[in-house]
Amino acid sequence: MISCLLVEDQTLVRLGLANLLNLSDVICVEGQAENGEEALNQLEQRDFDVMLLDMRMPVLDGLGVLRALQNSTKCAPPILIITTFEDCEVLVSAMALGAKGYVLKNIELEELIESIKQIVAGRKVLQPALTDYLLQKQISPQIELTEKERQVLTCLSLGMANKTIARNLHNSEGTIRNHVSHILAKLEVQDRTQAVLKAIELGLV
Amino acid sequence: MISCLLVEDQTLVRLGLANLLNLSDVICVEGQAENGEEALNQLEQRDFDVMLLDMRMPVLDGLGVLRALQNSTKCAPPILIITTFEDCEVLVSAMALGAKGYVLKNIELEELIESIKQIVAGRKVLQPALTDYLLQKQISPQIELTEKERQVLTCLSLGMANKTIARNLHNSEGTIRNHVSHILAKLEVQDRTQAVLKAIELGLV
DNA sequence: TTTTCGCTATGACATCTGTCACTGTTTTTG
DNA sequence: CAAAAACAGTGACAGATGTCATAGCGAAAA
Numbered sequence: 223m224i225s226c227l228l229v230e231d232q233t234l235v236r237l238g239l240a241n242l243l244n245l246s247d248v249i250c251v252e253g254q255a256e257n258g259e260e261a262l263n264q265l266e267q268r269d270f271d272v273m274l275l276d277m278r279m280p281v282l283d284g285l286g287v288l289r290a291l292q293n294s295t296k297c298a299p300p301i302l303i304i305t306t307f308e309d310c311e312v313l314v315s316a317m318a319l320g321a322k323g324y325v326l327k328n329i330e331l332e333e334l335i336e337s338i339k340q341i342v343a344g345r346k347v348l349q350p351a352l353t354d355y356l357l358q359k360q361i362s363p364q365i366e367l368t369e370k371e372r373q374v375l376t377c378l379s380l381g382m383a384n385k386t387i388a389r390n391l392h393n394s395e396g397t398i399r400n401h402v403s404h405i406l407a408k409l410e411v412q413d414r415t416q417a418v419l420k421a422i423e424l425g426l427v
Numbered sequence: 428m429i430s431c432l433l434v435e436d437q438t439l440v441r442l443g444l445a446n447l448l449n450l451s452d453v454i455c456v457e458g459q460a461e462n463g464e465e466a467l468n469q470l471e472q473r474d475f476d477v478m479l480l481d482m483r484m485p486v487l488d489g490l491g492v493l494r495a496l497q498n499s500t501k502c503a504p505p506i507l508i509i510t511t512f513e514d515c516e517v518l519v520s521a522m523a524l525g526a527k528g529y530v531l532k533n534i535e536l537e538e539l540i541e542s543i544k545q546i547v548a549g550r551k552v553l554q555p556a557l558t559d560y561l562l563q564k565q566i567s568p569q570i571e572l573t574e575k576e577r578q579v580l581t582c583l584s585l586g587m588a589n590k591t592i593a594r595n596l597h598n599s600e601g602t603i604r605n606h607v608s609h610i611l612a613k614l615e616v617q618d619r620t621q622a623v624l625k626a627i628e629l630g631l632v
Numbered sequence: 633t634t635t636t637c638g639c640t641a642t643g644a645c646a647t648c649t650g651t652c653a654c655t656g657t658t659t660t661t662g
Numbered sequence: 663c664a665a666a667a668a669c670a671g672t673g674a675c676a677g678a679t680g681t682c683a684t685a686g687c688g689a690a691a692a
Contacts, residue, residue: 232511232533238443245446256533306437328437328461368638381621384679395678397640403680413648413679415620416586422627573668589649602670608650618649618678 224342227253227270227299229261229287231279235327239274246335258282262290270299272342275321277305277312285312288319302341304334313352323347365408365424374401375426379418429547432458432475432504434466434492436484440532444479451540463487467495475504477547480526482510482517490517493524507546509539517629528552570613570629579606580631584623 226243228251230236240251253270255261259282261273277284284303291298303316303324313324322341325334326349337347367375370391377387384402388395402414409420420426431448433456435441445456458475460466464487466478482489489508496503508521508529518529527546530539531554542552572580575596582592589607593600607619614625625631 232531233535234444234447234509234532234539235440237536238445238447239439240443241446241450242439242443304439326437327439330438331442334439370639378620379624381616381618381624383618393639394641396642399680400641401639403682406680411586413586413588415583415623418620418623419584419586575669598669599671601672604650605671606669608652611650 224249224271224338225252225269226250226338227255227261227264227273229255229258229273229279229284230276230304231256242331243335249335249338258284258287258290261287265291265298272338273299273301274304274338275301277303277316285315285319288316288321292320300341300344302337302347323349324352325349326352365426367405367408367426371401371405371408372426374398375405375417375421378402378405378414379421381418429454429476429543430457430474431455431543432460432466432469432478434460434463434478434484434489435481435509436461447536448540451536454540454543463489463492463495466492470496470503477543478504478506479509479543480506482508482521490521490524493521493526496525505546505549507542507552528554530554570631572610572613572631576606576610576613577631579603580610580622580626583607583610583619584626586623 226249228236228240228243230239233256236254236256240254243249243251253264253268255264257279261275262282264270265273275284275287282290284305288301291301300322301320303313303321304327305313305324306327316324323337323346325337325347329337329349337349340347373391374387377390382390384395384398387393388398391398402417406412406414406417409417411417411420431454433441433445433448435444438461441459441461445459448454448456458469458473460469462484466480467487469475470478480489480492487495489510493506496506505527506525508518508526509532510518510529511532518526521529528542528551530542530552534542534554542554545552578596579592582595587595589600589603592598593603596603607622611617611619611622614622616622616625
């Protein structure tokens with residue numbers, strides 16, 4: 223029987239998932255936490271075979287937990303990240319911080335149980351759908367904006383006009399126009415609206 | 428016994444929640460769907476007392492389902508939106524489209540069951556935490572766009588120029604300009620970029 | 633040191649954008 | 663039916679937007 227610490231802020235999701243896992247004959251959710259701090263407390267008090275960790279949480283999020291464990295002397299259980307597609311940007315950081323694998327919340331139950339077994343056995347679990355996505359993002363030519371350009375882009379995605387941006391950043395309107403022009407070129411788009419859309423898509427803002 | 432259709436894309440969450448609800452002695456999850464289209468299919472085939480509807484889904488999202496039901500002659504069950512704090516911007520649209528209430532996914536189980544009973548009894552359920560947030564955001568009164576305006580707005584949020592939109596929708600550029608002008612007025616913004624941002628924020632696209 | 637790069641700035645230019653007024657047709661609604 | 667919308671269009675206009683060439687300044691890199 224694999225003892226498991228489940229860390230997830232949404233009550234319904236946590237209870238539901240715990241229930242499902244407990245119905246299996248190999249996994250037993252023996253600890254639950256609804257944020258990172260609680261998780262760390264639970265780890266203080268007893269040992270687990272594995273920790274299922276959500277990324278987005280109040281108080282202390284998934285990355286926070288991983289950081290805390292790295293700086294701690296205590297020997298933590300292997301960690302499987304359970305996250306949504308929307309939050310997958312932080313996965314690279316999570317893996318760098320010592321997580322042993324990641325799966326999407328919309329994974330099938332059977333597959334999740336299999337993943338947990340793999341993690342406990344010391345192997346890594348990288349769900350293909352996510353890996354593909356991350357690789358594709360990395361392959362996509364990285365857009366390098368200067369500090370000023372980033373500022374202007376932020377203003378753009380707040381819907382500001384050139385004149386307004388100029389006032390905000392204490393520049394002439396002409397200067398801002400130049401920056402905008404460079405941003406459009408770097409993002410390979412034709413106008414500010416497309417720039418904002420692309421920036422949102424790429425998570426630049 | 429209340430028969431319930433549960434619409435939620437994340438498999439684990441859906442199964443877990445169904446399980447929890449079925450453990451109660453008043454609610455029975457008799458249908459499940461992992462996207463809006465499946466939900467509509469299920470509604471075709473049989474009746475339910477209530478539908479629990481997630482907002483963010485692939486294929487056809489929550490708003491899409493509500494729109495489809497509004498344009499349909501069929502008598503749909505009352506709908507309770509179950510969503511996350513992050514997606515709550517679209518709730519105003521959802522309510523305008525006929526949803527009967529909304530709760531957060533991190534609601535307590537007891538409270539959720541109580542909410543479902545209220546909905547089935549014909550009352551509305553507006554979870555205070557969300558209502559407060561929305562009021563604080565001073566969400567403007569429901570924005571009513573015409574069909575054509577919606578089409579143009581969609582084009583706008585794809586980053587199209589007026590000329591491109593005109594070609595796409597088979598209109599003169601002047602006509603498109605007029606439509607854009609009306610959209611800006613209705614959204615109470617100054618230019619197309621702000622319109623796109625607001626449209627995204629309000630879930631109009 | 634020389635070069636490169638980021639930032640600032642200006643002026644000119646073509647084009648795009650949004651507003652307004654006004655004219656119609658068609659469809660919906662009271 | 664009559665009024666009200668939605669839809670399509672035109673022409674004119676002011677202002678916003680984006681491009682380009684050019685140039686000075688300071689800091690960092692070669």
